[in-house]
Amino acid sequence: MVDLVECWCNREKNHRQYHNGNYHAPNYSNFLSFTHTLIIAIYSLLVKKNMEKKWKILDKIDESLRVQFPEINDVVLQLLYNRGLTDQAEIDDFLSPNYDEQILDPYLFKDMGKSVERIFQAVEKKEKVVIYGDYDADGVCSTAVLYYTLKKIGLDVEIRIPYRDVEGYGLNEEAVIGIVHYEFDLVITVDCGISNKYEIDILNKGGVDIIITDHHQEPVERPKAYAILNSTLDDSGYPFKKLAGAGVAFKLAQALIFEANKKGIGDNLCVGWEKWLLDLVAIATVGDMVPLIGENRILVKYGLSVLEKTNKPGLKLLVEMAKSSFMNTVDTQLIGWRIAPRLNAAGRIKDATVAYDILTTEDQSKINELADFLEDNNKQRQAITDKMLKEALGQIDENNKDKVIWAVGDQWAEGVVGLVAGRLCDRYHRPTLVVSKRGDIYGGSCRSVIEFNITEAMKNCGDVFVRFGGHAQAGGFQVKGKKNFDKFVKEMTKLANDQLKDTDLRPEIAIDAEIRLIDVNWELWDELERFEPFGEGNEKPLFTISKMKIEQSQLVGKDGKHLRLMTTQTGNAKIYKLIGFGFGDWNDKIKQGSYIDVVCEIDVNEWNGNRELQLKIVDLRLHEK
Numbered sequence: 060m061v062d063l064v065e066c067w068c069n070r071e072k073n074h075r076q077y078h079n080g081n082y083h084a085p086n087y088s089n090f091l092s093f094t095h096t097l098i099i100a101i102y103s104l105l106v107k108k109n110m111e112k113k114w115k116i117l118d119k120i121d122e123s124l125r126v127q128f129p130e131i132n133d134v135v136l137q138l139l140y141n142r143g144l145t146d147q148a149e150i151d152d153f154l155s156p157n158y159d160e161q162i163l164d165p166y167l168f169k170d171m172g173k174s175v176e177r178i179f180q181a182v183e184k185k186e187k188v189v190i191y192g193d194y195d196a197d198g199v200c201s202t203a204v205l206y207y208t209l210k211k212i213g214l215d216v217e218i219r220i221p222y223r224d225v226e227g228y229g230l231n232e233e234a235v236i237g238i239v240h241y242e243f244d245l246v247i248t249v250d251c252g253i254s255n256k257y258e259i260d261i262l263n264k265g266g267v268d269i270i271i272t273d274h275h276q277e278p279v280e281r282p283k284a285y286a287i288l289n290s291t292l293d294d295s296g297y298p299f300k301k302l303a304g305a306g307v308a309f310k311l312a313q314a315l316i317f318e319a320n321k322k323g324i325g326d327n328l329c330v331g332w333e334k335w336l337l338d339l340v341a342i343a344t345v346g347d348m349v350p351l352i353g354e355n356r357i358l359v360k361y362g363l364s365v366l367e368k369t370n371k372p373g374l375k376l377l378v379e380m381a382k383s384s385f386m387n388t389v390d391t392q393l394i395g396w397r398i399a400p401r402l403n404a405a406g407r408i409k410d411a412t413v414a415y416d417i418l419t420t421e422d423q424s425k426i427n428e429l430a431d432f433l434e435d436n437n438k439q440r441q442a443i444t445d446k447m448l449k450e451a452l453g454q455i456d457e458n459n460k461d462k463v464i465w466a467v468g469d470q471w472a473e474g475v476v477g478l479v480a481g482r483l484c485d486r487y488h489r490p491t492l493v494v495s496k497r498g499d500i501y502g503g504s505c506r507s508v509i510e511f512n513i514t515e516a517m518k519n520c521g522d523v524f525v526r527f528g529g530h531a532q533a534g535g536f537q538v539k540g541k542k543n544f545d546k547f548v549k550e551m552t553k554l555a556n557d558q559l560k561d562t563d564l565r566p567e568i569a570i571d572a573e574i575r576l577i578d579v580n581w582e583l584w585d586e587l588e589r590f591e592p593f594g595e596g597n598e599k600p601l602f603t604i605s606k607m608k609i610e611q612s613q614l615v616g617k618d619g620k621h622l623r624l625m626t627t628q629t630g631n632a633k634i635y636k637l638i639g640f641g642f643g644d645w646n647d648k649i650k651q652g653s654y655i656d657v658v659c660e661i662d663v664n665e666w667n668g669n670r671e672l673q674l675k676i677v678d679l680r681l682h683e684k
Contacts, residue, residue: 112678113567114658116603117141135586137572138600142352154589158334158361163354165310165317169296170286174270175314177245177285179322182214186244191230192220192415193250193304194406194474196346196399200339201249201272201308203418207336208312211328212319217243220411223474227502228535229526230258239265248272250304253289254528256282272307274349275528276514299354301596305343306358312336337362338369339418345391346399350596359592363389373417373426377401380430391592404437407474444478447471451479451493462511462564463555464491465548471495477504477535484508488566490516490555494544500525501538501547507531510562511555520550568658568678571600576607576628576635579661579672587661604674605656606682610634612651614643622646622676626655636664639676654682 120133120140128136128150144150152161165171181188188209192202202218209216219238221231229251235258238246245268252259252271259282262269268285277292288311289295290302302310316333319325341362344355351359367389369375378389381397405414413436417429451466464483473495480493484506490513494503507513514529517536523543527536538544593599611625615638622639637657639645649655659674 111565113563113565114570114603114678115567116570116573119572132583132586134572134574134578134583138590141571142597153356156357156360158357161354161357163297163299163310165314167297168288168290168310169294170288171311171314174286174288174311175318177268177270178209178214178247178315179212179318181245182212182324184244187217187242188214188245188247189217189219189238189243191234191246191248191251192218192411193228194220194223194411195250196402196414197304197343198250199402199406199411199414199418200343200346201305202415204305204308204312204336204339205247205249205272206419208315208333211332212315212325218412218415220406220415222410223406224472227473227526227537228528230255232258232261234258235261235265238262239267243267245270249308250274252284253282253287254278254526256280259284272304272311274302274304274307276530278528279518301350301353301355303340303344303347303349303355305340306349306355309333309336309340309358334361335365335370338366338371338374341366342394342399342402345394345594346403348595351391351592351594352596356592356597359391359594363391363592366394371418372423373420373429376426376430377417377433380434391594395594401433401437404440405433407472408436408439408443440475440478443472444475447475447479448482451483455483455487461552461556462489462559463552464489465494466492467494467496467501469496473502476502477506477533480504480506488564492551499540501544502536504533504535505529506533508564510564511559516551516554516558519554520547523547523550568601570603570658572602574602574604575631576604576626576633577631579635579674581672584661584663584672599660601658601660601677603656603658604628606654607635607657609649609651609653609655612646612649614646616643619643624655635674636671637674637676638664639679642676642679645679648681656680656682
C-alpha cells in the first residue's frame with residue numbers, strides 16, 4: 060500500500076551523532092512518479108464506498124453584500140464570505156497580503172520584554188544556554204529559527220532534541236537533571252514546555268531559568284517558568300492565537316533582532332534580517348497543520364518566497380530533491396507532501412537531530428549524507444506505518460457501536476502511532492486512539508473529528524496520565540499501569556459516546572458554492588490564485604456542479620483506476636474535462652447520455668507546453684431527477 064503523506068494525517072508533535080551506518084547516494088529514480096501515485100493513494104483512501112459523504116453547500120451571500128461589492132465576481136465574493144471576510148479592509152488584507160503592514164508586533168506578548176532582557180543578559184554574561192526542541196518538523200524548524208537568531212546576536216548555545224521512543228514529548232526528568240548537573244543558566248523551549256510543570260520545578264530548584272515558547276493548549280496547572288510565550292494562552296496578550304511553534308519562536312527572533320539593532324550588536328546584522336528565517340517558519344506552519352489565516356497566511360506566503368531562494372544549503376537540497384515533473388513549484392503542497400514528511404521521519408524512526416542538522420549545517424559533504432539518511436528514514440517510516448495499520452485494522456470491530464476507536468499493540472513504534480491514528484480517523488470518521496504498550500507504560504496518539512475536542516476530553520478523564528497534551532483534533536498521552544489505562548479507556552469511551560450520541564458522523568464535504576460549467580474560465584482561475592497559499596483553514600475552494608451530461612467516459616492510468624469524463628451542461632455546448640483519481644469503478648455505473656453531480660476543484664493541466672483548465676473530482680453521484 061502506498062504511504063499517505065503524514066502531514067495530512069498527523070498534527071502532533073541532544074545533539075547526537077547520526078553516523079550509525081553506511082550512506083549511499085540519494086535515490087531520485089522514483090521521484091517522478093511519486094506525486095501521481097500519491098494522489099491516487101489519497102483519493103482511494105478517502106473515497107470509501109461504505110462511507111457516503113454529506114454534501115453541505117455553505118450559506119449563500121445575501122444581496123446586501125453583493126450590492127456593497129458590485130465589482131467583485133459573485134463566486135469570488137462567495138469565497139471571501141465563506142472565509143469570514145466581509146469588509147473592505149479584511150478583503151484587501153487577504154487578497155493583497157503585505158508583510159510590513161500586517162505582521163504583528165512581537166511585544167504584544169506579555170512576557171516578550173522580560174524574555175528579551177533575560178536572553179541579552181545571557182549574551183552579556185556569556186552564560187550557558189540550551190534550546191530544548193521537539194522532534195517533529197515544527198520542533199526542528201523552531202529549534203533552527205532560534206539557533207540562527209541567538210548565533211547572530213553573539214550567543215553560543217547547545218541544542219537538545221529528545222528521542223521520541225525513549226524520552227517522549229517535551230521536557231523529561233532525566234534531561235532536566237542533566238541540565239542542572241552541567242550548570243546551564245538558561246533553557247529556552249520551542250514547540251514544547253507548557254505541559255511540563257514537574258520538570259520545570261526541577262529546573263527552578265536547580266537555579267536554571269526557563270523561557271517557554273510553545274503553542275499547545277494550557278494544561279490544568281501552568282508551570283512556573285521565568286517567562287512564557289504561548290499564543291494560545293488567554294492572558295498571553297497576543298491577539299492571534301493560531302501560531303505554530305515556529306511562529307512563536309519567530310516572534311521571539313523578531314524582538315531579539317530589533318533589540319540587537321538598537322544595541323548595535325550582532326554579526327553583520329541588518330534590519331529585517333529575521334525574514335531569512337521565514338522559510339523555516341513556512342515549513343513548520345504547513346507541516347503542523349495550523350490554520351493558514353491571519354498572521355500565519357503572511358508568514359507562509361512570504362516564507363514560500365524565501366524558500367525558493369533559501370540561503371540554507373541543506374534545505375536547498377531538500378527542496379530540489381522534493382521537486383518532480385508532477386510537482387515542481389515551491390508551494391504548500393510541496394512542503395506538506397514532500398518536505399515536512401522527511402523532516403518528521405527522522406524523529407519518528409531514529410533521531411530528529413538529523414533533521415535539525417540538515418537545516419543548519421554548511422558542510423556540503425555532510426549535507427549529502429544527511430539527505431540520504433532522511434530519505435532512508437522516510438522509506439522505513441512508510442513500511443512500518445503500513446504494517447502497523449494492518450495490525451490495527453485487525454483489532455477493529457466495524458459493528459461496534461462505540462463512537463471511539465482504540466488500537467493497542469505491544470512495542471509499536473511510538474513515532475508512527477499518530478500516523479496510524481490519523482488514517483483510522485479518516486477511514487472511520489471517529490475519534491481514534493492508537494497506543495503502544497511497553498511493559499506497564501501505554502504511550503499513544505489520538506486524532507479526532509471536528510465534533511469532538513480530544514484534548515479537552517483527556518482533561519476530563521481523571522488523574523490517570525503521566526503526561527498528555529495537544530490540540531482539539533490531535534494529541535498525545537502516556538499512562539502508567541493497566542489499571543490507569545483501563546480507566547482511561549472507560550472514561551474516554553463514555554465521554555465520546557455521550558457527546559456524540561446524536562451526531563451524524565458521516566464525513567462532510569463543505570462546498571464553497573454551486574456553479575455552472577460556464578463559470579469555469581481563466582478569469583475565475585486568476586482570481587482563485589489570489590486565495591493562495593492554501594492549507595488548513597484556507598482550503599482550496601470546492602464547487603458543486605449539478606446535472607452534467609456525460610458525453611464520453613474512459614478509464615485512464617496504468618491500471619485503469621482513474622476516470623476521465625467529457626461533459627456538457629444544458630445551455631452550454633462547450634465540452635469540459637473532468638479527472639477523477641481513484642474513481643475508476645464509476646466507469647461501469649455511468650454511460651453516455653447519463654447525468655451526474657460532482658464536487659470538484661478547478662485545476663490546471665499542463666502538458667507539452669499547453670495549459671488547459673480541468674475539474675478534479677472530489678466526490679461524485681448520479682443526478683436524481
